[in-house]
Amino acid sequence: MKNVSVKNRISTRGRLLGMAFGAAMLSGLSSASAQTLTVWSGYPEMAPFYEHVAQGLKASHPDLEVKVEAIALREHEKRVALGLTGGQEGITVIELSGSTATRYLENGLLPEAPDDVAAFVTDPQNFDTFFRDTASYDGTVYGVPLFRGQGALYYNTDMFKAAGLTEPPKTMEDYSRYAEKLTQRDGSGKATVSGWSLRLSGGGQGIAEKFWINMHQYGGAILVPAGDGKWKADFANEAGRKALKQYLENIYTLKTVTPEMPADADAFERGQTAMFIRESWVIGDIAKKAPDLKYATAPLPKGSIALPTNLYVAGDDADIGWEFAQAANSPENLVWLLENVGWLPNRSGVDYSSVTTKQPAFAAFVNYPQGYEFFTLPSIGPIEEILTRVAAQLVVAFGDASMASDDAKIDAFLKKASDEVNTILDREGLAAK
Amino acid sequence: MLKRKRFIFAILAILPTLAIFGYVRLYPIADTLRLSLFKWDILSRNKPFIGLANFRELMGDHLFLDALVNTTIIAFGVLLLTIPMALVIAALIFHRTRSRMAGFYETAVFIPHVVSLVPAAMAWKWIFDARLGPLNALLNFFGIPAQNWLFDPVLSVICIIVLCSWQALGYAVLIYIVGFKNLPVSLYEAAKLDGASGPQSFWFLSIPMLKPITLYVSVVTLVSGFNVYAQAFVLASDAQGAPGRQVRVLVLDMLENSFRNYRVGYAASEAVVLLVIVLVLTLIQFSMLRERGRI
């Protein structure tokens, strides 16, 4: 009781603070206006593109307000899952990869494309059948193809020169050999610049996706179709062993890379790695963050991932949404996309040469050799769960030095991981009999 | 008559709170228990009842078991690190209670408990950074080789324990200080007359007499340790440039199962496991307190 006066003073101050907060709060609760179109994207670097498309629509729709909400992919996928099953309001253009969209299409949560849009998508002049199919479900068009993630090798030409290398690596054996030559070390032999940056840590499915890309070069796959809409794991074999062994060799035998070394585009831009495999957006990223970097790109030995991303539209009376999705595919906008963002547009019959001649790094993505084999993520519900679990297993394997020289151990590991994948497939009724 | 009127007032007054409470606490808790018996993927309309199948699957799910082990290690690690340190620091602050610095000590030790977690974790992420962090710089200075703090399977768990302890310490210290203030002064004076030194009376008097407080703080620390999530999320968050090793903890696995793998029923069964653990810990605390009361 003796310090009542102190308390009183504090609570008065509390009230004052409260009033200030209240004012701040009211300003935060304003509601949306009338003609609004929301664009949900899982790639923050795509935001300027959608805004550019919106600018183009201003002429015919002066009242239209386009809100672009581009956040990190994982969070984006989460909000789509949650938004589509209820809380979603208004017209939303949703950017989703074909494999992720399947889950929603199976449950009838995304509307079919209107006839004119479907005609646009199915016209072979516009899109390759591969892109048409990934935007469709059961033969019906639901989405409008937009861009794809496709991998290629990025390499630092200065570092290549210093190591006496003139050509990009051609086979997977070359990759390891090159990595060894390219690694820069300090006096104690510890790598300071990685020869070949591999994805070795972090959360989520990226680790498994990158592993799949490498394994693809050896002819393996995490999942292969087994007919009848069923799937099976296909990496407890020679291809899987070779791919995993190459990772382990680079970490433990050649010591060209370690999990804690800076990795990915960031490291490449800062000259902390000599080469790495990534999608085309890195070209745009380098132009922005490290314009002076001397680098080139090359196709992968056998083929690449091609992960098409489509635009879907949710909401009632969504004509404007479809119009937006189609406008995004106008030649002018697609060229802008390639030039300013760097993701590869899927539409054919558009003249991209103005960009590709100016930026030769795109060549590896567009002018790939004959017989280059593409693969894509299966359009099945538990694909994320499968990749996440394979990724978790891989992280453990990457940390196990004893596996590097023990093929039997590698095989046992791959068997275990592959069994886990098959169990998930089985649980979801997707496993091949 | 009067009593009846008061009863009606009490019921009417409690009703709104009770309604809110029922809606935001009791109902979702009951719903968690219910969902754990179903297979539900958020999207589809059918939600089949599958009995205890979720729990059976949990027992063989190595990601879940990994999360359970990590979470348990983290919770007990934080406990073992925090409680002894808090006890000593609290004793010393209490000893210097009349000095001008006491307020500063209390504030400094307590601030980590109130600062937002994400900024704090950012700071620690930098400290632990294998290439640029001051911790490895310090180790180098003493000739100890640099460690891959956030990448090594063991060290990354230790990093989380350190971060959680840093945050939990202030709370424990504060509670202990209150405990010290409530100890009977006469007892210490008697001990002093018998020739007991400061450390002696701390060991033989304070520690036994603070046992109920220790139990209380232990349970609070353990329970919040079992709910660890943001720390693991931020220390290894998915930044592609330099992520760390993802230390899987229960809440993270739960959220991943419900919002990434769309397995809400399965996640609910994990929540039930978490609930059981917390209940058991609390029951142990109660029974230990009662035991002490009897003696």
Add this chain to the structure above:
Amino acid sequence: MTAEIATVDIGPTADELAEGRRLRRRKRLTNLAIDVFLVIVSLLMLLPLVFLVANAFKTPAEMLAWPPTILPRDPTLANFSAVLGETPLIRWIGNSLAFAVLSTVAIVATSAIAGYIFGKFRFGTLNLIFALFLATAIVPFEVYMIPLYFQAKSLGILNSVWGLLLGYLVMSFGIFLIRQNVIHSIPDELLEAARIDGAGEFWIFLHIVLPLLRGALGALAVLAFFQAWTAFAWPMIVATTRTSYTIEVGLALFQTGFTVDLGRLSAASATVLIPSILLFVILRRNFVQGVASTGLKE
């Protein structure tokens, strides 16, 4: 008895004086050692936050320098202007404030009423309800947050302050805290006297009980405010649009793009950190009192 008085009267001998001086000096030295130790501990506790603030002022090149610098060599404000320009940081802070204030109001209101009723109206039914409240206090929020999420969704309040609020409307501990205070600091006689004077129950609550609970409610308010301000798991799932993020979520997701810029991240973090530390220092006594009363379980 008399002998003792006699000694005191005679006064200490020279030996005793020397002994006293030595003891006092030893005590001073011990205290000094304790102070040094506590200062070191305090500084170590604050060090990560100091690092964070220092990093906020570093240039990108300096962030990558080895060995790391503690204080920035040439401080820059570029990180701050970049962060404020590129992210709706102010909006996120506003969301957090709105959420924390509303949550505080809700928790203080529900706890005050329920705590008073449970403390002074001893009916069997009420005791049962109170036991129920207490029992759920130990259930971690994370356990039931997923069903609660679906409730928020069916109410259509996701991505709004109201959705955030749903998880933070009541606090079992708050009810317990107020009930303890009511029992200890509000005499029954006071209430009876008012009743005899013909005061209504509601009037009594408003004009007699509330003013007496001011201190406890203040402590609870600070607790509730910081609880909401530092919430993470719940805002993380409820607020999924860039404009509805709380500051915690905004900061956590800030780095999940393709690149991490630690300097900017630190700038954003420091912007958030400094006001909350100031607020804590101002309200420290309230807070300490609030936390302290959690330990006084009986």
